[in-house]
Amino acid sequence: MMVAWFKEVIFPSPLELANGKIVKPKRSPMVYVLPIIFVLILISMEITGFDFMVLVNRGYQFFVIIGRMIPPDLGFIPKVIQPMIETIMMSIVGTLVGAFFALPLAFLSSDNIIKNKIFLWVNRFVFSIFRTLPILIIALLAKYVFGLGSFAGTVAIALFTWLIMTKMLYELIETVDMGPFEAVESSGAGRLKAFWVSILPQILGQFISFILYNFEMNVRSASILGYVGAGGIGLLLNEKLGWRQYDKVSTILLTLLVTVYAIETLSRAIRKKLS
Numbered sequence: 001m002m003v004a005w006f007k008e009v010i011f012p013s014p015l016e017l018a019n020g021k022i023v024k025p026k027r028s029p030m031v032y033v034l035p036i037i038f039v040l041i042l043i044s045m046e047i048t049g050f051d052f053m054v055l056v057n058r059g060y061q062f063f064v065i066i067g068r069m070i071p072p073d074l075g076f077i078p079k080v081i082q083p084m085i086e087t088i089m090m091s092i093v094g095t096l097v098g099a100f101f102a103l104p105l106a107f108l109s110s111d112n113i114i115k116n117k118i119f120l121w122v123n124r125f126v127f128s129i130f131r132t133l134p135i136l137i138i139a140l141l142a143k144y145v146f147g148l149g150s151f152a153g154t155v156a157i158a159l160f161t162w163l164i165m166t167k168m169l170y171e172l173i174e175t176v177d178m179g180p181f182e183a184v185e186s187s188g189a190g191r192l193k194a195f196w197v198s199i200l201p202q203i204l205g206q207f208i209s210f211i212l213y214n215f216e217m218n219v220r221s222a223s224i225l226g227y228v229g230a231g232g233i234g235l236l237l238n239e240k241l242g243w244r245q246y247d248k249v250s251t252i253l254l255t256l257l258v259t260v261y262a263i264e265t266l267s268r269a270i271r272k273k274l275s
Contacts, residue, residue, distance in 0.1 A: 069250035076251045080236065084255055087232035088263075090154045090225075091218040097154075098161025099211045105162070106169030107195055112178055127163060135160040135221050139230040150231030157218050157225075168210050169203070176202045205274045212267040219263055223256055 044050070108114060109123050139156035146152045180198035185191060200207075226234025233252060240248045 065246060068246035069253075071247065072250035072254055073245075073247040074251065076248045077255065080233065080252055080255045083233040083236045084259055086150050087222045087234075088219060088259070090150050090157060090222045090232055091215055094154045094157025094222075095161050095211060095215045095218050097158040098163075099165050099207075099214070101158075101162050102165035102169055103207070105166045106173055107192070109166060109170040110173040112174050112176075113181075113191060113195065113199075127166060131163045131167065136225070136228055139225045140228045143229050148229045148231075153222060153225040153230030153232055156230060157222060160221070161214050161218060165210055165214060169207065172203050172206055172210075173199060209271045209274055212271055216260070216264055216267050219260055 105123075105127070109120065109127070111117075111120055114120055135156055138159050139153055142152040142155045142159075146155060176199055180202075181194050184194040184198045189197070222232045222234070223237070224234045226232050226236065227238050229235070233256060237249065237252050240246075240252065
């Protein structure tokens with residue numbers, strides 16, 4: 001069945017129209033795409049040293065570790081709660097600070113508001129470069145600047161959220177109805193005032209939705225920032241993994257799972273109300 005499906009995708013059958021004419025479909029681009037993908041996979045496997053036999057011979061170790069995590073050490077939960085709260089607080093502060101500073105930068109990056117193309121290009125180019133930095137790298141740099149602890153992690157989350165939300169916001173701003181903005185501006189108001197009065201109300205619901213979405217993502221990210229010494233539950237997780245205390249690792253992961261699921265459920269409900 002799978003072979004037949006691939007054959008139909010690559011070499012589609014001729015179509016018979018109602019008037020009896022036979023129309024031969026154009027050759028599918030998959031004729032060229034699939035060989036290229038196959039070659040890229042082979043090259044990637046060669047460069048990375050990927051070996052299916054290693055998966056076959058060593059894959060069972062994953063289940064060995066899972067077995068050592070069962071049952072979780074539920075008596076360890078009280079020691080997990082404080083780092084988990086710290087992780088959530090890092091995410092809340094970092095997300096809100098990043099979102100606050102993203103709004104003015106998004107204003108300066110929207111081509112339907114700022115007409116200076118050179119300024120726009122330079123602005124977007126600079127922030128595109130910074131957006132390529134993973135949050136772990138940002139956290140590592142923040143650790144060297146601000147020292148070990150949750151403050152460095154909070155700064156890293158704020159910077160990462162700022163960069164991501166700026167792009168999300170200016171792309172949203174570029175889709176809004178500019179009629180109210182132009183009307184307010186023509187009455188003598190400045191662009192910032194016109195933006196505040198006419199565009200912000202249009203994007204406010206989506207803006208809050210973006211904040212909630214980034215908060216969800218940041219809770220996950222904050223849980224691993226401890227690996228570079230940036231505080232949170234990741235610091236505890238790294239410690240217990242290093243000591244091979246898998247029952248305690250299981251407790252940490254379960255706590256994180258429940259927390260993230262609760263946050264996602266609440267966030268989804270709020271976003272549904274906003275839509």
